[in-house]
Amino acid sequence: MNFTDFSKEEIERAARYHRPRYTLLFVRTALTVCVVLALRFGVGRDLDGAGWAGAAALWAVLVVVALDFAALPLDVWHGYLRERAWGFSTQTLRGWVADHAKGLAISTVLAVGAWTTVVALGRVWPSWWVAPAAAGAALVVLVLLFGAPVVLEPIFNSFRPLDDTSLAERLTALADRADAPVKTVLVADASRRTNKVNAYVSGLGGWRRVENRNTLLEASDPDGVALVVAHELGHRKLRHVAKLTIAAMAAAVAVVIVLRLVLTPPHGRDLPVALLVVLASEVVLLPLLSALSRRFERQADLFALRTTGELATFEHVMTTLARRNLGDLAPPRWAYLLMFSHPTAPERLAFARANA
Numbered sequence: 071m072n073f074t075d076f077s078k079e080e081i082e083r084a085a086r087y088h089r090p091r092y093t094l095l096f097v098r099t100a101l102t103v104c105v106v107l108a109l110r111f112g113v114g115r116d117l118d119g120a121g122w123a124g125a126a127a128l129w130a131v132l133v134v135v136a137l138d139f140a141a142l143p144l145d146v147w148h149g150y151l152r153e154r155a156w157g158f159s160t161q162t163l164r165g166w167v168a169d170h171a172k173g174l175a176i177s178t179v180l181a182v183g184a185w186t187t188v189v190a191l192g193r194v195w196p197s198w199w200v201a202p203a204a205a206g207a208a209l210v211v212l213v214l215l216f217g218a219p220v221v222l223e224p225i226f227n228s229f230r231p232l233d234d235t236s237l238a239e240r241l242t243a244l245a246d247r248a249d250a251p252v253k254t255v256l257v258a259d260a261s262r263r264t265n266k267v268n269a270y271v272s273g274l275g276g277w278r279r280v281e282n283r284n285t286l287l288e289a290s291d292p293d294g295v296a297l298v299v300a301h302e303l304g305h306r307k308l309r310h311v312a313k314l315t316i317a318a319m320a321a322a323v324a325v326v327i328v329l330r331l332v333l334t335p336p337h338g339r340d341l342p343v344a345l346l347v348v349l350a351s352e353v354v355l356l357p358l359l360s361a362l363s364r365r366f367e368r369q370a371d372l373f374a375l376r377t378t379g380e381l382a383t384f385e386h387v388m389t390t391l392a393r394r395n396l397g398d399l400a401p402p403r404w405a406y407l408l409m410f411s412h413p414t415a416p417e418r419l420a421f422a423r424a425n426a
């Protein structure tokens with residue numbers, strides 16, 4: 071790998087920022103296993119008196135809330151204190167806590183709904199609950215990945231149309247030229263929360279839109295914004311959201327099938343075991359989904375280069391974003407394989423130059 075785009079100091083600084091994150095992943099996973107086992111063999115045994123539905127719902131609340139509270143010190147440190155210390159977070163503690171509480175509320179509702187449904191299915195079809203459960207899991211993934219932009223994102227962000235009309239026209243024209251027309255160019259008020267820069271495409275059919283975070287608009291010149299948007303249009307044109315969603319749905323079905331081997335049929339108190347199975351499945355499935363995602367990122371980069379024809383802008387944007395977002399330039403191999411949805415900046419630069 072050619073690292074001439076970044077200095078030794080930049081590579082080390084990025085490593086200092088990211089290494090604790092990888093350690094945290096181990097600690098968090100170990101913590102999850104401990105909490106789940108403690109619940110299974112501790113307090114949890116008293117919940118069966120609440121009837122099957124009550125026990126399932128109580129188990130879901132107990133597990134989600136206990137895991138959240140156990141990891142709260144880590145999350146405050148990782149998600150809030152450290153981001154502030156490194157100058158990324160622009161959020162107040164109050165804002166962070168509000169976001170976290172919203173996330174917890176959503177997780178709790180989803181967990182209660184999902185687990186009670188699984189247990190109910192197990193009561194009706196002790197052997198065949200796996201079929202509707204797998205279909206349901208696939209449907210939930212579909213709704214979350216396609217519907218989340220419309221339903222969940224407004225809870226966390228507010229959006230407004232891009233008021234720079236000449237830039238909006240340029241981006242709309244770019245979308246037309248890329249044969250991926252958009253209805254609206256929206257700006258999300260991400261700077262309320264972070265200085266990190268991003269743009270993304272989401273949604274389905276008529277909801278499709280390009281969103282720029284206001285941090286992107288502030289950090290880049292119009293050429294840079296156009297290039298980032300061209301990359302996002304590439305994702306759309308090549309149907310990456312749809313393909314990744316299908317892959318994630320297949321993964322969800324696979325996890326339910328593995329659950330079927332362990333739970334015969336599921337009871338409310340089996341939730342800790344179910345979670346351990348899901349955790350283990352993730353370790354197997356995440357590298358596959360991450361590899362697919364990295365492949366799509368390369369294709370979108372290629373699309374952006376071909377649509378704009380500007381290697382120099384690509385180089386400028388890629389190095390600027392990596393510096394500003396402090397992307398990990400040389401991550402440990404295992405972390406890269408497990409959870410990197412994007413190739414590293416040096417990889418993307420090398421790929422762009424090789425294909426320009």
Ligand SMILES: [Zn+2]
Nearest residue numbers: 301305367370
């Ligand atoms: Zn991308």
